[in-house]
Amino acid sequence: MEPLASKIRPKTLEEFVGQEHLVGEGKPFNIAIKQKHLFSFIFWGPPGTGKTTLAKIYANSLNARIYELSAVSAGKADIRKILDEDSQGVPKVLFLDEIHRFNKSQQDFLLPYVERGEITLIGATTENPSFEVISPLLSRCRVFVLNELSKDNMKAIIKRTGLKMDEKAEDWLISMANGDARQAITMLENTNELYKKITVENFKNTLQSKFLRYDKKGEEHYNTISAFIKSMRASQPDAALYYLARMIDSGEDPKFIARRMVVFASEDIGLAVPTALVVANDVFRAVETIGLPECGINLAHGVAYLCRCKKDRSAHDAYMEAMEDVKKFGNLPVPLSLRNPETKLMKELDYGKGYEKYSKESFLPDKLKGKKYLEK
DSSP, X not given: OOOHHHHTOOSSTTTOOSOHHHXXXXXXXXXXXXXXXXXXXXXXXXXXXXXXXXXXXXXXXXXXXXXXXXXXXXXXXXXXXXXXXXXXXXXXXXXXXXXXXXXXXHHHHHXXXXXXXXXXEEEEESSOHHHHSOHHHHTTSEEEEOOOOOHHHHHHHHHHXXXXXXXXXXXXXXXXXXXXXXXXXXXXXXXXXXXXXXXXXXHHHHHTSTTSOOOTTSHHHHHHHHHHHHHHHXXXXXXXHHHHHHHHHTTOOHHHHHHHHHHHIIIIIGGGSTTHHHHHHHHHHHHHHHOTTTHHHHHHHHHHHHHHSOOOOHHHHHHHHHHHHHHHHOSOOOOGGGSOXXXXXXXXXXXXXXXXXXXXXXXXXXXXXXXXXXXX
């Protein structure tokens, strides 16, 4: 039986809800479709925001043949099969979901076919592609950033299901789905099948049932990684190790976990134990080299260490405060003594004049003289 999310999937941009910055009149994706521009690109954004739907709309607008693969289970053989198939001159579009799961070797294999235009690639990822997609492939793809769906977007999508509920139930569903249309529709469908009536109580009962398990793209993914980080921040290794085990057991990408640990080492431990970043980086490299299941031990080692480290967010907080001033004041003039006197004219204009290597005078722009970000 076809899932409800598939049944109500928009077929055109006019039917599509959300991502107005991409699909609105005069916006880049809208223009690409109207001009039938054939090019490779990557959708980066939260789950359930329309990546698959937009890929299908794009391919259909070009009368192209679309091939859908998930990088979790697909490999080189699947790509060869697509390349070997006779398309009779019809463009081939490969929609590769979770492209961040393709390893370097698989991406290297795909690269020349994208370069030669033998296949048009549409990648989809919830992870920053600059971390997970090799540079040569990324440079040949435009990146479109998708945003979490707004409350109004979610209301419009829920209305399209045709399932009736009161305002209280609708508000609960929107809050639970957290901008993920697919999760909202799946919850609606399962609740309707189980209870034939849409209420907050029936939603809660469905949520506790076997129908909605851990979804690496859904709310539980974000709840668990949040609990994991907060447990390390509170120096609670037992809790952190529990959430680590829960993520690994659910099939979470270990590199996703390790990357968050690298960020945590600087954000939360920082100057208290500067070498924590070294340890976290080595854990990340071990995860890349070893892989599952053994790399779970490397992760556990790193988690236990980071939990026991003293915490100091001063470097992080100082950077954030400096960033606020940058946004507030813009590019303030650099003091003349700090400017590089590369030409004779620059020297005549006093570039570099009075510079002393170990001066105790503030090097900040004049408007921020005396400002202290790190030491207060």
